[in-house]
Amino acid sequence: MTGVEPEVSQRAGSETDRGPLGRIIGWLYVIGGGIGLAAAAALLLEKITSLEDTGYVPSCDISPILSCGSVMVTPQAEAFGFPNPIIGVAGFAVLVTVGMVLLTGFRPPRWFWLGLQLGTTFGVVFIHWLIYQSLYEIGALCPYCMVVWAVTIPIFWYTTLHNLERGHFSSGGAGTVGSALVRFHSVALVVWFLVIVVLILQRFWTYWSGLF
Amino acid sequence: MTNITITIVVVLVAVGVIGGVLLFGGNGNSTSGSAVPAEVLRNEKSHTLSEAEDDKVTVVEFLDFQCPACAQYYQQAMKGIEEDYQGKINLVPRNFPVENIHPLAMPAARAAEAAGIQGKYTEMYHQIMDNYQSWAVAEDGQNVNSNVEQGEQAFEGFAKEIGLDMAKYRKDLESDQVTEQIEKDQEDAQEAGVEGTPTIFINGEQFEPGQGGDVAQQLRGKIDEALNE
Numbered sequence: 001m002t003g004v005e006p007e008v009s010q011r012a013g014s015e016t017d018r019g020p021l022g023r024i025i026g027w028l029y030v031i032g033g034g035i036g037l038a039a040a041a042a043l044l045l046e047k048i049t050s051l052e053d054t055g056y057v058p059s060c061d062i063s064p065i066l067s068c069g070s071v072m073v074t075p076q077a078e079a080f081g082f083p084n085p086i087i088g089v090a091g092f093a094v095l096v097t098v099g100m101v102l103l104t105g106f107r108p109p110r111w112f113w114l115g116l117q118l119g120t121t122f123g124v125v126f127i128h129w130l131i132y133q134s135l136y137e138i139g140a141l142c143p144y145c146m147v148v149w150a151v152t153i154p155i156f157w158y159t160t161l162h163n164l165e166r167g168h169f170s171s172g173g174a175g176t177v178g179s180a181l182v183r184f185h186s187v188a189l190v191v192w193f194l195v196i197v198v199l200i201l202q203r204f205w206t207y208w209s210g211l212f
Numbered sequence: 213m214t215n216i217t218i219t220i221v222v223v224l225v226a227v228g229v230i231g232g233v234l235l236f237g238g239n240g241n242s243t244s245g246s247a248v249p250a251e252v253l254r255n256e257k258s259h260t261l262s263e264a265e266d267d268k269v270t271v272v273e274f275l276d277f278q279c280p281a282c283a284q285y286y287q288q289a290m291k292g293i294e295e296d297y298q299g300k301i302n303l304v305p306r307n308f309p310v311e312n313i314h315p316l317a318m319p320a321a322r323a324a325e326a327a328g329i330q331g332k333y334t335e336m337y338h339q340i341m342d343n344y345q346s347w348a349v350a351e352d353g354q355n356v357n358s359n360v361e362q363g364e365q366a367f368e369g370f371a372k373e374i375g376l377d378m379a380k381y382r383k384d385l386e387s388d389q390v391t392e393q394i395e396k397d398q399e400d401a402q403e404a405g406v407e408g409t410p411t412i413f414i415n416g417e418q419f420e421p422g423q424g425g426d427v428a429q430q431l432r433g434k435i436d437e438a439l440n441e
Contacts, residue, residue, distance in 0.1 A: 054349075054354075057284065069281065070280060073354060074355075075313075075355065137313060138313055140408060184218065185215060186215055194226050207407065208234060209234060
């Protein structure tokens with residue numbers, strides 16, 4: 001054993017480009033984060049404009065069901081006492097920056113990935129609470145919010161799989177379930193999206209079927 | 213099979229099933245696309261803002277007095293339609309208060325129904341809708357007002373304004389008659405497939421605004437179409 005081997009082994013054990021996820025996660029953060037940032041910023045601008053002009057009709061008020069205006073005035077739109085899009089603007093801006101840094105080849109340490117896991121887990125839990133509120137309490141869908149939902153789920157999903165694949169959650173690696181999830185990563189994601197699509201269709205069936 | 217192959221198969225099957233159900237599966241227990249029976253949309257106790265002798269066109273609006281979209285519809289479409297089509301169409305407002313997000317929707321509905329007992333539903337309806345900003349919106353000018361006491365005081369002011377017998381109004385506010393009227397509206401709304409407010413039916417057909425454009429123009433177009441049939 002030479003003095004070089006442990007260093008190589010340690011590097012390989014922490015971060016290399018092995019597996020498909022290492023290659024896509026940087027791009028996912030940049031593209032998904034960018035889309036989420038644009039949607040959150042648009043929603044924030046709509047909120048500011050409606051504060052300036054109480055008679056303003058948001059551009060995303062398409063129908064009684066597809067309406068930002070109906071959602072923006074509810075208490076759920078300010079879950080922490082300030083407009084939710086502020087969280088999106090801050091969070092997605094961070095993700096875009098992280099994505100760009102990852103694309104330069106930077107390999108963050110484990111604590112950094114666990115921090116991303118914490119942030120994206122908060123995001124995914126929060127948007128599922130908002131999905132429930134939108135469907136079953138408010139009874140309206142905010143188009144910009146749905147864009148945020150659509151990007152938050154894959155960002156959380158691939159961050160989790162990346163951490164599983166790299167063994168960031170424990171020293172034992174991904175494990176059997178983790179390996180299966182990594183192997184069929186997009187199947188699980190599509191099924192996740194389908195469940196939400198079906199819930200939206202079922203909740204507002206009258207509206208959707210009326211469009212055809 | 214690989215991940216990509218299974219994903220593509222799942223997506224194709226889902227698109228096929230959902231698309232097929234949307235295109236060919238009918239409307240389940242909903243009523244969109246087929247006329248809702250007239251007796252569900254209007255009964256002998258329903259109020260009217262306009263009445264047509266020929267009963268050729270009946271427009272029914274399920275509304276929530278505190279819903280911002282209903283207030284917008286009122287200002288941009290319904291108020292003008294009521295004036296311009298007075299005597300030409302039946303215009304029937306019905307209650308669908310969404311209490312969990314609009315805390316003053318039910319008190320407003322009760323105030324309107326209590327005024328209706330004294331034959332002044334229309335006057336109270338207009339007071340409530342014309343003064344929406346004063347009672348429905350919180351002090352920050354943005355969120356809906358959740359101060360029920362403040363709302364009830366505003367409705368009492370409207371009741372005095374339109375000359376109601378105040379003792380009777382206060383008694384009627386809590387009456388079973390008012391409760392039953394609102395519950396009947398809610399039951400009928402459910403049967404008609406109403407899921408949000410405002411939901412408007414023109415001769416039993418649910419009005420669905422097209423994307424973009426002026427909702428008032430679209431609504432008037434549909435009414436004119438029905439009048440000219």
